[in-house]
Amino acid sequence: MEDGNHSDTSNTNISDNIDSVKRTSDGERSLLRESFTKRKSLPRNINCEICGKSFVNRSNLSKHRRLHTGKKPFHCEICGRSFNQKTHLVNHVRNHTGEKPYHCEICGKSFVDNSYLTSHKRMHTGENSLDCEICGKSFPYNSRLVIHMRSHTGEKPFHCEICGKSFVDNSYLTSHVRIHTGEKRYHCEVCGKSFIKNSSLVTHIRSHTGEKPYSCDLCGKSFVNNSYLTIHRRKHMGESLFHCETCGKSFPNNSKFVTHMRVHTGEKPYHCETCGKSFIKNSRLVIHQRVHTGEKPYNCETCGKCFINNSRLVTHKRVHTGEKPYHCDTCGKSFFSSSNLKRHKLQHIGERAFHCETCGKSYFNNSDLKRHKREHGGEKTFHCEICGKSFFDNSNLIVHIRSHTGERPYHCDVCEKSFICKSDLNKHKRRHTGEKPNN
Numbered sequence: 198m199e200d201g202n203h204s205d206t207s208n209t210n211i212s213d214n215i216d217s218v219k220r221t222s223d224g225e226r227s228l229l230r231e232s233f234t235k236r237k238s239l240p241r242n243i244n245c246e247i248c249g250k251s252f253v254n255r256s257n258l259s260k261h262r263r264l265h266t267g268k269k270p271f272h273c274e275i276c277g278r279s280f281n282q283k284t285h286l287v288n289h290v291r292n293h294t295g296e297k298p299y300h301c302e303i304c305g306k307s308f309v310d311n312s313y314l315t316s317h318k319r320m321h322t323g324e325n326s327l328d329c330e331i332c333g334k335s336f337p338y339n340s341r342l343v344i345h346m347r348s349h350t351g352e353k354p355f356h357c358e359i360c361g362k363s364f365v366d367n368s369y370l371t372s373h374v375r376i377h378t379g380e381k382r383y384h385c386e387v388c389g390k391s392f393i394k395n396s397s398l399v400t401h402i403r404s405h406t407g408e409k410p411y412s413c414d415l416c417g418k419s420f421v422n423n424s425y426l427t428i429h430r431r432k433h434m435g436e437s438l439f440h441c442e443t444c445g446k447s448f449p450n451n452s453k454f455v456t457h458m459r460v461h462t463g464e465k466p467y468h469c470e471t472c473g474k475s476f477i478k479n480s481r482l483v484i485h486q487r488v489h490t491g492e493k494p495y496n497c498e499t500c501g502k503c504f505i506n507n508s509r510l511v512t513h514k515r516v517h518t519g520e521k522p523y524h525c526d527t528c529g530k531s532f533f534s535s536s537n538l539k540r541h542k543l544q545h546i547g548e549r550a551f552h553c554e555t556c557g558k559s560y561f562n563n564s565d566l567k568r569h570k571r572e573h574g575g576e577k578t579f580h581c582e583i584c585g586k587s588f589f590d591n592s593n594l595i596v597h598i599r600s601h602t603g604e605r606p607y608h609c610d611v612c613e614k615s616f617i618c619k620s621d622l623n624k625h626k627r628r629h630t631g632e633k634p635n636n
Contacts, residue, residue, distance in 0.1 A: 245261055245262065247262070248265070260281065264281065271285070273289055275290070276293070276382050276383075277382070288309050288310045291309040291310075292395060296309070299311050299313070299314040300314075301318060303321045316338055327342045329342065329345055329346065331346075344366050347365040348365065352365070355367050355369070357370060357373055357374060359374070359377045372394050375394075376393065385398060387402070388494050388495075403421040404421065404507065411426040413429055413433075415433050416433070428450060439451055439453070439454035441457060441461070443458075443461045444461070459477040460477065464477065465477050467479045467482040468482070469482060469485055469486060469489075471486070484505055493505050495507050495510040497510060497514060499514070499517045500517070500606075512533050512534045515533045516533065520533075523535050523537070523538040524538075525538060525541055525542060525545075527545045528545070543562070551565070553569055553570060553573070567590075568589055571589040572589060579593070579594040580594075581594060583601045596618045599617040599618075605617050608622075609622060609625055609626060609629075611626070611629045
């Protein structure tokens with residue numbers, strides 16, 4: 198009996214203990230909830246002494262202070278760029294490694310940062326909750342909307358201390374400052390060319406790979422970057438926002454319009470420090486400087502010949518392919534380049550627009566006039582380093598040097614005989630055809 202009573206007593210005690218534990222657990226949960234509620238209702242009393250902004254903890258305040266001090270303690274070991282937060286460095290390094298760990302489940306596109314993925318997903322869902330009240334354009338997050346609003350207000354709060362130019366966003370200012378410093382931290386591993394911005398490098402690499410990921414849904418034409426596609430689309434819509442009041446020509450963007458206006462004003466703000474020659478565009482100055490440095494970064498894969506810019510390489514490649522895309526609508530003759538076609542057209546209209554002030558002789562193009570003027574002055578500025586002979590123009594020097602090297606790049610496709618210049622080849626071909634020079 199005593200054993201039975203003891204058992205009942207034990208069961209009662211266990212039951213009481215369980216109830217006690219339950220009450221305690223419920224009480225603790227209640228206290229935790231109350232504590233959390235109080236914590237949520239506490240004022241954000243950790244304030245930035247510089248701007249007064251409030252934070253819930255000191256670590257967030259420390260991160261914020263770096264915006265004021267400019268302190269960037271996290272450095273990229275690959276390119277040396279610095280960041281004020283470690284997460285920003287981690288995301289940046291992925292630009293070098295190509296790692297994009299955040300994937301869109303709908304279209305499969307990948308991103309370096311989760312916030313970019315979140316913004317991208319809104320394109321699929323149609324969720325663009327932040328709308329511009331002026332033009333109605335939608336944005337996935339507030340920072341983009343704030344920057345966009347400045348296009349309406351004209352506000353440009355970020356100023357270059359060197360030239361005074363202003364920008365709507367700090368990232369644009371950072372890129373601009375590199376123009377003054379000459380810093381080009383992004384390098385092409387294929388040809389070695391360097392760029393101020395990573396986006397410019399990405400676009401440039403597509404010139405090697407041939408990738409054109411931006412396609413026009415109206416005509417199917419593809420482009421290496423979105424800005425070129427945007428400009429192209431305006432042609433379909435007949436939209437040219439910037440009009441020249443002098444000649445009536447229209448332009449799809451302000452930068453092209455500004456460059457065009459220099460044709461009328463004669464302004465050439467980009468100067469060569471070596472020879473003093475000036476240019477209306479920085480890109481033309483860069484190409485010109487290669488004349489002094491001897492740099493020819495564009496190589497023909499067929500014959501190995503090098504060029505100072507890509508357009509000359511493209512034109513040269515047509516010598517190998519035989520492509521002549523520029524046609525004269527008067528006589529049907531075709532040409533490798535548009536400049537050759539323009540020169541040819543002057544012969545039809547009989548216009549010799551370039552006149553020698555010394556003897557009155559006229560020429561179809563300025564390069565022929567310059568060559569002629571050297572004959573008056575006796576100026577032979579191009580010298581052969583092998584024998585010392587001098588020439589009025591560089592093309593004659595190049596042909597002369599072939600007499601030393603034995604190079605004969607012009608071949609007859611009938612008998613395979615070779616020549617040092619094209620004019621000699623043309624004379625030779627007439628022997629096969631029976632054509633007389635004056636015909």
